[in-house]
Amino acid sequence: MTAPFGPAPTADSQIPEVYARQPVLHRLVPRMVGLDRDRHRRRAHHEFADDLPVVLLSGRHGTGKSAMLDDLQQAYAPESGTWPGPRVPFARINCTELQEQARVGPEMSNNSYAVEMLVELVAQLSRPVAGFGALRFPRTTAGLLAVVSARRPGHDGELRAADRHAATLMGVPPDTRPRPTWDSLFRPALPAPPDGGSPDPAAFPEAAVRTFLGGQRRGRSRGLAARRLAGWYETYRSEADNRLRGLPPGASGQPRPVPAAERAPAVARLCQEFHQGRGFRRGVERMLTAAFLEDVRYPRLRRANRTPRPLVLLDNVHTDAGRDFLELLLEQRARSGRGALDRMVVIATELHSDDAPDARGDGPAGEDAPYPQAARRSLHDVGTDSGWTREGTAPSAGVLLLPLPPLECEHLERMLRRDDRASFDPYIANAVHDLTRGHPMGARRLCEAVVDRSRTEEWVAAEELLDLAHSSRAGESVVWGLLDTLVGSENHDELCLFSLAWDREAAERLAERWVPRRIDGLPAADGAAAQLERERWSRGPGSRPFITDRFLRALLVHQMRSGRGGRGVDWSGAHALLAEHHRQRAESRSGRSARDEWSRFLWHRLAAGQAPEVVDRLHAEFLRHDGDAVDWLHVLRTVAHAPRPPGNIWFEQCQEVARGRRDLVQLRADPGTDLEKQAVNRLLHALWYAADELAEADRPLVDRIGQDLSFLSAQHLTGRAVLAQAAIRWPRAVKDGEDWPLDHRWQGEGPRTGGAA
Numbered sequence: 001m002t003a004p005f006g007p008a009p010t011a012d013s014q015i016p017e018v019y020a021r022q023p024v025l026h027r028l029v030p031r032m033v034g035l036d037r038d039r040h041r042r043r044a045h046h047e048f049a050d051d052l053p054v055v056l057l058s059g060r061h062g063t064g065k066s067a068m069l070d071d072l073q074q075a076y077a078p079e080s081g082t083w084p085g086p087r088v089p090f091a092r093i094n095c096t097e098l099q100e101q102a103r104v105g106p107e108m109s110n111n112s113y114a115v116e117m118l119v120e121l122v123a124q125l126s127r128p129v130a131g132f133g134a135l136r137f138p139r140t141t142a143g144l145l146a147v148v149s150a151r152r153p154g155h156d157g158e159l160r161a162a163d164r165h166a167a168t169l170m171g172v173p174p175d176t177r178p179r180p181t182w183d184s185l186f187r188p189a190l191p192a193p194p195d196g197g198s199p200d201p202a203a204f205p206e207a208a209v210r211t212f213l214g215g216q217r218r219g220r221s222r223g224l225a226a227r228r229l230a231g232w233y234e235t236y237r238s239e240a241d242n243r244l245r246g247l248p249p250g251a252s253g254q255p256r257p258v259p260a261a262e263r264a265p266a267v268a269r270l271c272q273e274f275h276q277g278r279g280f281r282r283g284v285e286r287m288l289t290a291a292f293l294e295d296v297r298y299p300r301l302r303r304a305n306r307t308p309r310p311l312v313l314l315d316n317v318h319t320d321a322g323r324d325f326l327e328l329l330l331e332q333r334a335r336s337g338r339g340a341l342d343r344m345v346v347i348a349t350e351l352h353s354d355d356a357p358d359a360r361g362d363g364p365a366g367e368d369a370p371y372p373q374a375a376r377r378s379l380h381d382v383g384t385d386s387g388w389t390r391e392g393t394a395p396s397a398g399v400l401l402l403p404l405p406p407l408e409c410e411h412l413e414r415m416l417r418r419d420d421r422a423s424f425d426p427y428i429a430n431a432v433h434d435l436t437r438g439h440p441m442g443a444r445r446l447c448e449a450v451v452d453r454s455r456t457e458e459w460v461a462a463e464e465l466l467d468l469a470h471s472s473r474a475g476e477s478v479v480w481g482l483l484d485t486l487v488g489s490e491n492h493d494e495l496c497l498f499s500l501a502w503d504r505e506a507a508e509r510l511a512e513r514w515v516p517r518r519i520d521g522l523p524a525a526d527g528a529a530a531q532l533e534r535e536r537w538s539r540g541p542g543s544r545p546f547i548t549d550r551f552l553r554a555l556l557v558h559q560m561r562s563g564r565g566g567r568g569v570d571w572s573g574a575h576a577l578l579a580e581h582h583r584q585r586a587e588s589r590s591g592r593s594a595r596d597e598w599s600r601f602l603w604h605r606l607a608a609g610q611a612p613e614v615v616d617r618l619h620a621e622f623l624r625h626d627g628d629a630v631d632w633l634h635v636l637r638t639v640a641h642a643p644r645p646p647g648n649i650w651f652e653q654c655q656e657v658a659r660g661r662r663d664l665v666q667l668r669a670d671p672g673t674d675l676e677k678q679a680v681n682r683l684l685h686a687l688w689y690a691a692d693e694l695a696e697a698d699r700p701l702v703d704r705i706g707q708d709l710s711f712l713s714a715q716h717l718t719g720r721a722v723l724a725q726a727a728i729r730w731p732r733a734v735k736d737g738e739d740w741p742l743d744h745r746w747q748g749e750g751p752r753t754g755g756a757a
Helices: 022-033 065-076 095-101 113-125 138-148 156-169 182-189 201-214 222-244 260-275 278-297 320-335 409-416 428-436 440-454 462-467 478-486 492-498 504-514 524-534 550-561 571-587 591-607 611-622 629-640 649-658 663-669 675-691 699-715 720-736
Strands: 054-059 090-094 311-315 345-351 399-403
Touching: 022 054, 022 065, 022 345, 054 065, 054 320, 065 090, 065 311, 065 345, 090 095, 090 113, 095 113, 095 311, 095 320, 113 138, 113 156, 113 278, 113 320, 138 156, 138 201, 138 222, 138 260, 138 278, 156 182, 182 201, 201 222, 201 260, 222 260, 222 278, 260 278, 278 320, 311 320, 320 345, 409 428, 409 440, 428 440, 428 462, 428 550, 440 462, 440 478, 478 550, 492 504, 492 524, 492 550, 504 524, 504 571, 550 571, 571 591, 591 611, 591 629, 611 629, 611 675, 629 675, 629 720, 649 675, 649 699, 663 675, 675 699, 675 720, 699 720
Parallel strands: 054 345, 054 399, 090 311, 311 345
Antiparallel strands: none
8 A cells, every 4th residue: 555645744842842842753763763744755764774773862950852753753653634544553642641631559459651652652653544554452452452351340449440431441532522431332241140249340351352253254254363363472471481480582492372261351360360469460561562562563554564563652661651651662572583574663751850960860861760771872973873772681672762952042132032122131132041951941931031021112222131021922022921830829938939939958947937738738848849840940858959950049039139029028027037147056066067157148139239248248258267168158158049029220239349349439438458358259259240140240340259269369378289270270160151160279288167157
């Protein structure tokens, strides 16, 4: 059967969420599927002829993971256009939605995440494909019917699961009303009770399997189809026994043919094993996954590999349901010995945090990551040839991991150039990039707001970025819209307040004072921490700061600063409470721990606008005869990243102090001010200004940072080399938008244990 000729529907390749994603969408996936995106023309499989990896797209919230799947769905299973409907056997599952809707657990004897996933895959992949026919899943369907048919009297949850899955597996269209139930589909196959009472529930699985086998045909023989289906399960069990005994597959010979009367009971045995739970249930899930891959491997209409490979899109596989299914799939593919051979293309997305993009675990090199032997490639690498081959026997060796990179500043400039009439600060593209760190959704919405505002205003300054509203969205604040999408609005005020906290204890102090309510049944700080960890916004109980994702934290802090978050909690009051909290902790500790607590104390004082107090403490520490320059720079670097206080006047005042234009004002206010204190004052304000996402550190300001550090290096009693190195490297890092380096090796020996503040 030949494929119809004509152009295929195309997606808008310029949607901002998929900028820089074209090597995957337009090259890798078409090579894997074997069908061009832009026309109904089969193409040769240039890669992965005998073994297919699971392509795992990894990124944080809003990096375009789901947008990439949307693009692939529009390309290979469009809902409208010249040829609507799937162009290849196609399925897409959002694992988060499936997990929320599924009712699973030890108390459910006929359902699990694996069952839910397989039922959904069978239903979607069975849809007819124009020009190629439809895939069939006889082994999988028979096994699933056996499992879902078990139910205990009076257990409504099991009855609903049986009804829902039975109708889907028997191919009943989802819009059929009334929806058939298990009883209406399979009760005629139940043996009549001798006493005229209710049928025995133990007979339900066999009745469902017998009904299904009765409708199967292989060629012209219904019996041949049933015999081969039951024979496959017996062969699988025989080979599983061989593995347990340490024998190779087939060592015990071919299993005996299954008599006609025993075929339905042979498949229905799965139900009893599944019902026993734990390891028995997992064994059945492995068998069902193997049956699914066998059905994909040998579809009814596959001749000479004419059918394009099936395409399965799995969103959010970091959830329990997604990770559970991927574990089964990868395990079966690794066990096959000759590679997957099921020819099923799986493109999956997972969510990870932004704080450690390279180490996907707590151990070295991500040793405790879920897929430790996954091959890692960049999107650019897979444009022509991914170079992937299975390089290990572990299941995770079947994963091709593609971290989604952030957008570059050039992408943002392109978004801003959509309207030639727009007039805005030329630094604004850099400001958006510094703020979002290339976050695709955040960058797109902020750029849209800038372009929208510039059409009605003569000039849009970078300092206004977080206060913009979008006219096409009823004047909605762009920050509010982003937060509503990223974390929802339910706990908005609490998250804004907790964004000021350095750790869980600090958040608990805020909650004790201002948040009496509970979140998800837990104390407010614990409930918020669980939500943030679940959504990968923090690293867990030891997360410092409390919200580790810098983009989300910047949005929440701005809401707090502008008075639109925190249930009316005063900005200065919150920082005063937290500063006192860290001061008390610093006084009860020593060494590096005390230094870190003093750093956080000064961080909160500077955020509250108490710059003179912070300068006094930094100057006093600088003059200590036993002071350590590395520790002093560590404190300075931490403090300088404090958020700016409310009011846009900060941008002008901070620059004036940093450039030395207020040295005389400081000298008049404090006649005893020496040159070192003036340099500390200028340096703190210059770094504070440079650390702000919306402020542009120009060349004179960068040079001033180097000059003040160089001057201080000549005044420090023991840290001349350390400060001289910082005078070279920090200005360069500020200019390039990188983290300011700090290395103990600069002083040639380990740091001493002097105080920090």
